[in-house]
Amino acid sequence: MSAFEIELFLCRSDNFGVILHDQKTGLTVSIDAPEEAAILAALERRGWTLTHILTTHHHADHVEANLALKQRFGATIIGPKNEAAKIPGIDRAVGDGDRFDLSGHTVAVIETPGHTAGHICYHVPDEKLLFAADTLFALGCGRLFERPAPVMWASLQKLLALPDDTVIYFGHEYTMSNARFAITVDPENIELADRVKEITAVREDGRFTAPTTMAVERRTNPFLRPDATGIRDTLGMADATDAEVFAEIRKRKDSF
Structure with missing residues (x-):
């Protein structure tokens, strides 16, 4: 059982809000800060007081409430060092391979450029938790706004190295759209169906x-499976590299 209580809720139209709470210490962490009102409502619902914000990247729908929450709670904001100048209220900048402690829980930073140039994910190994934001979604991955496909594929390979039992929280409720697309490029995958x-x-x-x-x-997300024979046959890319197949999948999703 996790040492954290986790509150999951919607912010804005389709952003996920995620708050972790350690009952023993009172540590209360918001993963990103998409919307002040929704986060305040979640905190009030649970009777928690915010202590930290872990920012994954600079996009407005992930940092919009940083300053308001920091002013209200004095929360410490941790964020990506390669986007530090774009993270409102940042107190501590962290990069790939960095590790820090939150009330006895080690948090490992995994830099995953692609969606943005300095996007990071937060991995809590002893709790088997990954906060992937807009790098990896259920059945999808983030759009490539600031780095090209080979860079994003390298980022996803870092996440693929994590254990199978890693529980992944992601940034948006895009899964139904992702599912409709996934079956077009991996139609023979029974588990996906x-x-x-x-x-x-x-x-x-x-x-x-x-x-x-x-x-x-690993078994159903086509963006993690460019080596799959079925996907390669569907795309007519039997002899392509994994990075090339990934790029084609991302290109098709962009216009789906």
């Missing part, structure tokens, strides 16, 4: 598709 049915039922029931696990993504 079953997952699409499951996701459809989950969303029709008004439930969230987060979190996911690395094991599930």
Whole structure:
């Protein structure tokens, strides 16, 4: 059982808000800060007081509430060193391979450029948690705004190195759209087909598709499977490199 209580909720239109709380110490961490009102409501709902914000990247829909929450709670803001100048209120800049402690929990920083140039993910190994924001989604990955496909593929390979039982929280509820696309490039994947049915039922029931696990993504997320024969056959790219296949998948998703 996790040492953290985790509150998952929607911010804005489709951003996920995630708050971690350590009951023993009172540590309360918001992963990014998409919207002040939604985060305040979640904190009030649980009776928690915010102590930290872990920022993954500079996009406005992930940092919008940084300054307001810092002013209200005095929260410490940790964020990516390669985007530090763009992170409102940042107190500590961290980069690839850095590790820091939050009330006895080691947090490892994994730099994953692609969606933005300095995007980072936060991995809590002893709790088997990964906060991937806009690098990796359920059945998807982030759009490549600031770095090209080979760079993003290298970033995703870092995440693929994590254990199968890693629980992944991601930045947006895009999963139904991702599912509809995934089956167009991996149509023979029976496990994917079953997952699409499951996701459809989950969303029709008004439930969230987060979190996911690395094991599930490894088997069904086409952006993590450019080496799969079925995908390569569908794309007509049997002899291409994994990076080239990944780039084609991302290109097709952009216009899907």
